[in-house]
Amino acid sequence: MKKKLLSLLLGLSIAVTLVGCGSSNSDSGTSTTEATDAATSDSSAAITGTYPEEKILIGVELYDPTESETLAMQEYFAKLSETYNVEFKYSEAIADADAEMKFVEDCAMAGCKGYFGYYNVTGAQLIQSVIDYEMYFYGYYDEASYEEFAGDPYYLGCVLAGGNEYDKGKALGDWVVANGYKNVVYANGGADFGVGQFVDRQQGFLDAIGDDVTVTTVGGFPGDQFFADQAAALSTEGLEAVVASFNGLDFWAQPIASAGLTDKVALATIGSVNETYLSAFENNSVSLLVSNNIDTYGFVIPIICNAVDGNANALKTEGKAPLLSTDFWIVNNADDCKKLYEVLSGEGVFTAEQLMTLSVSNNPQASLATLEELAKTGSISAVLSK
Secondary structure, three states: OOHHHHHHHHHHHHHHHHHHHHOOOOOOOOEEEOOOOOOOOHOOOOOOEEEEEEEEEEEEOOOOOHHHHHHHHHHHHHHHOOOOOEEEEEEEEEHHHHHHHHHHHHHHHHOOOOEOOOOOOOOOOHHHHHHHHHOOEOOOOOOOHHHOOOOOOOOOOOOEEOHHHHHHHHHHHHHHHHHOEEEEEOOOOOOHHHHHHHHHHHHHHHHHHHHHHHHHHHOOOOOOHHHHHHHHOOOOOOOOOEEEEEOOHHHHHHHHOOOOOOOOOEEEEEOOOOHHHHHHOOOOOOEEEEEEOHHHHHHHHHHHHHOOOOOOOHHEEEEEEEEEEEEOOOOOOOOHHHHHHHHOOOOOOOOHHHHOOOOOOOOOOOOOOHHHHHHHHOOOOHHHHH
């Protein structure tokens, strides 16, 4: 019934969809960024803007469209869109299950062929809903949902940007223990709401610190309650460090400074290397960054394009979608941060030409092994050696 109703609605609204794809849609709570079909260099001129022949629209679910990693990802996608003929429909902030399901419906109505679950509130329900609309789903929630859908032709798996979320949280906890901190604040993001990645990060953090560290938890995302809890937490007597499970620089560095604690309270966070973090390392306002390799998100493009072209099985094993990861980066000094940033803001960790080797139309020998070998080049040691 859902598919039949969608077909009728699409027939009625096709004129609106065609006009609205490249503009903000305040009624639906979503926005779309249109790709640019322009050549980038002589070396890529032969493939620029020609693959796929027909533009593919991909929905991207976000938890905060203003967050620095999200913005960097969109910049990277725009760069890749100069080679790949793709366009992205980005969500506004997804706060709950209703908003998530509404965005899925919006994507289907807009004609999206693929859906990137960069964020996921409802887990398997999200994946099933995307598949029900016959859109290809790229992303990962947890092991159980992966096993449930790995064999579905509309499920494309994922290359995780930084690997296991538990291990990221554990890296934060290991840092606390290594520095001998006994009194810390932990910002747990969506853990209290049951959001998988934040639940796993928190568990890794708690397992690493054991029972010898006093932890004041600040839950949720920025808003009135978050800021009230943040102010109270920063007034904790004897506070030694703030540990943030998401983008601590944006939401904690200034409050720490305003409280006069910059020289007393260290900041560690999960985030992604960018110019702001480079400045923070240079002025000592951040001590540790557990960074996602955001260029890993670029794998979504050739994998979805393959699927739309009828070549989804090329990167699968016995019909099972791939699940790989690039290493997360542990950054604790300005020199390493500077080098990583130079690569990310320059040619990129994974260039459009490298990603094109995964596209069967360009490389008929593309396989899971091709994907595995390319993913390995995203390690911090490989990038620092460039």
